[in-house]
Amino acid sequence: MDSFILTGKEFSSLTQSNQSRVSILRAIEGHVVIEDCLRVLKRFPDDCVDLIHTSPPYNIDKPYEESVDDNATHNEYRAFLNDAIHEFKRVLKPGGSIFWQTGYTQASDARSAGILPIDIISYPLFVNGDIAMNLWDRIIWRYFGGHAFKRKFTNKHETIMWYVKPGAEPFFDVDEVREKAKEYDKRNNFWGRNPGNVWEIDRIAAGSTEQTSHIAVFPELLSEKIIRACSRPGDLILDPFSGSGTVPKVARSLSRKWVGIETSRTYAEQSSVRIGFQQPSELDSLASEKIKRLAFQNRKTTLATSEIASTLKLWASETILDPVVDTFSRDVSSALDGQDTARASKKAAWEKYDRLINGQLSADAVVDADSLLLRSYKNRHMLNGVSRYKSALEILQRFVSICSDSDERLRSEVTRIAQQEPSSFDVVDGQITLKATDRRINVGEFDETRTLKEKMERSGETLQGRLSM
Numbered sequence: 001m002d003s004f005i006l007t008g009k010e011f012s013s014l015t016q017s018n019q020s021r022v023s024i025l026r027a028i029e030g031h032v033v034i035e036d037c038l039r040v041l042k043r044f045p046d047d048c049v050d051l052i053h054t055s056p057p058y059n060i061d062k063p064y065e066e067s068v069d070d071n072a073t074h075n076e077y078r079a080f081l082n083d084a085i086h087e088f089k090r091v092l093k094p095g096g097s098i099f100w101q102t103g104y105t106q107a108s109d110a111r112s113a114g115i116l117p118i119d120i121i122s123y124p125l126f127v128n129g130d131i132a133m134n135l136w137d138r139i140i141w142r143y144f145g146g147h148a149f150k151r152k153f154t155n156k157h158e159t160i161m162w163y164v165k166p167g168a169e170p171f172f173d174v175d176e177v178r179e180k181a182k183e184y185d186k187r188n189n190f191w192g193r194n195p196g197n198v199w200e201i202d203r204i205a206a207g208s209t210e211q212t213s214h215i216a217v218f219p220e221l222l223s224e225k226i227i228r229a230c231s232r233p234g235d236l237i238l239d240p241f242s243g244s245g246t247v248p249k250v251a252r253s254l255s256r257k258w259v260g261i262e263t264s265r266t267y268a269e270q271s272s273v274r275i276g277f278q279q280p281s282e283l284d285s286l287a288s289e290k291i292k293r294l295a296f297q298n299r300k301t302t303l304a305t306s307e308i309a310s311t312l313k314l315w316a317s318e319t320i321l322d323p324v325v326d327t328f329s330r331d332v333s334s335a336l337d338g339q340d341t342a343r344a345s346k347k348a349a350w351e352k353y354d355r356l357i358n359g360q361l362s363a364d365a366v367v368d369a370d371s372l373l374l375r376s377y378k379n380r381h382m383l384n385g386v387s388r389y390k391s392a393l394e395i396l397q398r399f400v401s402i403c404s405d406s407d408e409r410l411r412s413e414v415t416r417i418a419q420q421e422p423s424s425f426d427v428v429d430g431q432i433t434l435k436a437t438d439r440r441i442n443v444g445e446f447d448e449t450r451t452l453k454e455k456m457e458r459s460g461e462t463l464q465g466r467l468s469m
């Protein structure tokens, strides 16, 4: 698996052939298509997408790479939004959701000198027409930083409008996104508070592992909250303006199917590298982090698969989880037994696991697993200690059991994990090389990814091959 990109050329040959819309969709799943989203979406069947999280270009003359002009007249921009929203409504399943993340637009020919919020301009386009969407919620993303204004209050928020296609109830699993309370309160849900619709999340700082050369990267946490709460594993997630690939990356990490569409080749290539640092599930993400740390000791080197498997096996034989599972189950059941005494046990459990999970120098294997999972899953920071401990323990148990399997099975698991993360590992003839120990994309050296791209083109992966997947 070299690249997650489908070029415009490949997409064109796909659409020229007599493939059904369903098989075209299947062929582009798991890819960022370098193309105008209107062209690509027209090839999607009706009612096929479970969730869209996206942010359109704002038409504020942003210097996007090789992209469409971000400086249209106001009418042209409105017409573009209208066409795009028409397609989003059509391709969503009944009950499917779109999270439409927007700020302000401006147009040189606009009559008003005032601000033009895109959520207001686009509201009639969503709620009118053949398919009248329901506005389900309106989330405020309140961020820190940004450019200071001199003549008015500095902008510190964007809105995320949550629209639902009529015909079914939208999916929402509050337990996936519960939040920790600042302090223990007996009225709170044991597993965490119901989340509110004002999200305070930092923008992407320079030098962060989420940074790319893109000028409008979403924080991964935004997308993670939406995808966790509003879709199930296996659902199809779409970002028709995928930019640096945040939504595809997060969707993949949560075992969802995904499609990204982006006009800029540079951004699509960078997103492919970014997605290549990601595993397609929480279990595989933990496995990858353990392989890097235990077998490679986080060094860029080459090891035989059998050597990696033996290291994991030894570690698993020393990781005895039964007593941990017993203690955790006892703490939880006494906290939830409904008796008056449970109040004290609930407080004690909350405080114990908050302390444990936030401890700096814990030798607890579960806390260690949680810290490795935090590298890929930003939403863990929002959970309370007892929820984090529960999920890390479940994932760790599954991984220990895989490591205790037969040598042959473990070797093939290790190979599979390495192949799924092409930006970190190379796999050749029973040997695995850890080639990157940091997920930062070095924009200055980006030519490396062009080489990767050209390699894919040279290898001539056939469309027929993709269609038969």
Ligand SMILES: C[S@@+](CC[C@H](N)C(=O)[O-])C[C@H]1O[C@@H](n2cnc3c(N)ncnc32)[C@H](O)[C@@H]1O
Pocket (backbone or CB within 6 Å): 035, 036, 037, 038, 054, 055, 056, 057, 058, 064, 065, 067, 068, 214, 216, 217, 218, 219, 240, 241, 242, 243, 244, 245, 246, 247, 261, 262, 263, 264, 267
């Ligand atoms: C606001 S940015 C999205 C940023 C993205 N959410 C991220 O996290 O990086 C909008 C993106 O849409 C792309 N774009 C503009 N017009 C497009 C079109 N017609 N089809 C597909 N992508 C387009 C731009 O190149 C830009 O990368």
